Amino acid sequence: MRRSALLLSTIVVSACQDSTEPASVASPSGFLGELGASGSRIAFHSNRDGNVEIYTMNPDGSGQTRLTDHPATDANADWSLDGRRIAFQSDRSGKFGIYVMNADGSDPVRLTESDEGDADAQWSPDGRHIAFTRGIEVGEIYVMDADGGNLTNLTDHPADDLNSSWSPDGKRIAFTSARDGDLEIYVMNADGSGQTRLTTVAPNDFAPAWSPNGRQIAFNSGRDGVPQIYVMNADGSDQTRLTTDGTADFIPTWSPNGRHIAFMQLLGETDFEIFAMNADGTGHVNLTEHPAVDRFPDWGRGAALLP
Ligand SMILES: [Ca+2]
Numbered sequence: 209m210r211r212s213a214l215l216l217s218t219i220v221v222s223a224c225q226d227s228t229e230p231a232s233v234a235s236p237s238g239f240l241g242e243l244g245a246s247g248s249r250i251a252f253h254s255n256r257d258g259n260v261e262i263y264t265m266n267p268d269g270s271g272q273t274r275l276t277d278h279p280a281t282d283a284n285a286d287w288s289l290d291g292r293r294i295a296f297q298s299d300r301s302g303k304f305g306i307y308v309m310n311a312d313g314s315d316p317v318r319l320t321e322s323d324e325g326d327a328d329a330q331w332s333p334d335g336r337h338i339a340f341t342r343g344i345e346v347g348e349i350y351v352m353d354a355d356g357g358n359l360t361n362l363t364d365h366p367a368d369d370l371n372s373s374w375s376p377d378g379k380r381i382a383f384t385s386a387r388d389g390d391l392e393i394y395v396m397n398a399d400g401s402g403q404t405r406l407t408t409v410a411p412n413d414f415a416p417a418w419s420p421n422g423r424q425i426a427f428n429s430g431r432d433g434v435p436q437i438y439v440m441n442a443d444g445s446d447q448t449r450l451t452t453d454g455t456a457d458f459i460p461t462w463s464p465n466g467r468h469i470a471f472m473q474l475l476g477e478t479d480f481e482i483f484a485m486n487a488d489g490t491g492h493v494n495l496t497e498h499p500a501v502d503r504f505p506d507w508g509r510g511a512a513l514l515p
């Protein structure tokens with residue numbers, strides 16, 4: 209698997225050792241109905257059919273549907289904002305490259321080819337560009353046109369840079385970097401200028417996710433021990449812990465209306481599930497409920513996915 213997945217595995221192993229509480233799977237009355245009413249779909253990847261494939265589901269967990277069908281690893285789906293296409297990474301041609309496909313899984317097209325490996329595709333809000341991470345050992349954030357042209361290195365820094373997330377207006381990109389020691393969250397302008405650090409706390413802060421209204425960034429942090437979901441204002445102020453379940457939580461993704469956040473939670477030693485909660489951290493519900501490894505949710509916001 210790719211480097212940041214390996215990084216996550218390392219964090220997860222250490223999290224397992226001091227994680228003894230059972231996960232909270234309380235399902236508040238009406239919460240699933242509220243999630244389902246958002247009308248959008250959540251993409252994720254799972255090994256439930258023998259190898260890692262991309263799936264989508266309704267935000268109440270119903271209608272889990274497989275999109276890819278290839279013996280290679282197909283992972284880290286990202287919805288285009290119009291809900292018509294999904295970008296993902298696959299090693300079906302050897303090294304990991306960025307692919308796009310239609311929302312029903314048809315017509316997968318390879319966009320990048322690199323000896324370094326490409327991962328974590330992120331559509332720009334206008335659908336014209338895709339940001340991604342290039343590099344297994346030391347990553348850089350690149351951006352390209354949605355057809356793979358005009359490839360540009362945005363971070364251009366010797367340290368590891370990964371995990372990009374566009375602001376809703378498309379003017380800025382949040383990302384993770386190891387340039388100041390442990391992993392921290394940074395923002396930059398969409399042309400790579402003005403790279404600014406937002407988090408300053410040890411140990412690792414990573415996986416930023418810009419809220420739909422542009423005012424907040426959800427992220428992962430291990431600052432209180434077991435990795436949990438946090439949120440801060442887009443300028444880095446008011447950093448607040450959202451999950452307190454004692455179980456490792458990763459990879460936040462916002463619902464279209466900003467009222468909910470989906471994430472992945474480690475259950476036991478190896479099982480992952482996709483959970484959703486209210487944006488204030490209350491009301492956890494397990495959406496996937498499958499013994500396979502279900503990871504890396506991406507909550508679609510597109511018009512094609514809404515009622
Ligand atoms: Ca596959």
Ligand SMILES: [Ca+2]
Nearest residue numbers: 347365367369
């Ligand atoms: Ca770098």
Ligand SMILES: [Ca+2]
Nearest residue numbers: 391409411413
């Ligand atoms: Ca940190």
Ligand SMILES: [Ca+2]
Nearest residue numbers: 480498500502
């Ligand atoms: Ca599972």
